[in-house]
Amino acid sequence: MPGSAVALWQGPAQPLRPADRRIALLLDSLWERHFADIPRVNDLVVGYDYPWKRHLGRIRMTLDQRTSQIGLNRLLDHDAVPSGVLVAILTHEIVHYAQGFGSPLPRAHRHAHAHGTVSHELAHRGLARYEDELACWVESAWPSFERRARAERQAAARTDRLVPCAVTSRVVYSL
Numbered sequence: 588m589p590g591s592a593v594a595l596w597q598g599p600a601q602p603l604r605p606a607d608r609r610i611a612l613l614l615d616s617l618w619e620r621h622f623a624d625i626p627r628v629n630d631l632v633v634g635y636d637y638p639w640k641r642h643l644g645r646i647r648m649t650l651d652q653r654t655s656q657i658g659l660n661r662l663l664d665h666d667a668v669p670s671g672v673l674v675a676i677l678t679h680e681i682v683h684y685a686q687g688f689g690s691p692l693p694r695a696h697r698h699a700h701a702h703g704t705v706s707h708e709l710a711h712r713g714l715a716r717y718e719d720e721l722a723c724w725v726e727s728a729w730p731s732f733e734r735r736a737r738a739e740r741q742a743a744a745r746t747d748r749l750v751p752c753a754v755t756s757r758v759v760y761s762l
């Protein structure tokens with residue numbers, strides 16, 4: 588497998604966290620075990636992204652095609668989230684990469700989700716059970732989990748604002 592995924596970093600305002608590194612390692616191990624035939628033709632950056640309302644993950648690519656970025660909904664950075672849910676989302680995004688969506692590889696279809704193509708590919712690779720686990724979790728747990736996770740984030744943000752002074756050292760980083 589060419590190279591290792593780099594953990595997502597939003598910049599000095601949001602320092603690189605161990606949770607993002609763990610996601611990068613998980614992505615690499617999934618790629619190695621289940622997608623070893625898929626070439627990685629550009630740099631891959633992965634980690635927790637924004638706490639979107641409408642989706643759990645996404646893949647996108649920079650205009651120059653040098654970097655693909657896989658983001659997980661930041662609300663999922665939580666102990667209550669089963670690891671199978673993270674596996675399901677990451678492998679879903681890897682299938683998009685393999686089929687040329689969010690990656691420089693040739694497009695296998697006109698639309699990323701045409702005819703259940705992602706599900707078929709996951710089943711073909713023996714990963715259907717994770718997709719099933721995700722579907723169950725979204726149906727049974729997501730609504731209450733989302734409310735609780737957003738409330739916790741808002742409470743944490745209020746606490747953050749009480750800090751009277753913050754000194755940040757200059758950080759040099761690259762993606």
Ligand SMILES: [Zn+2]
Nearest residue numbers: 679683699700
């Ligand atoms: Zn998708």
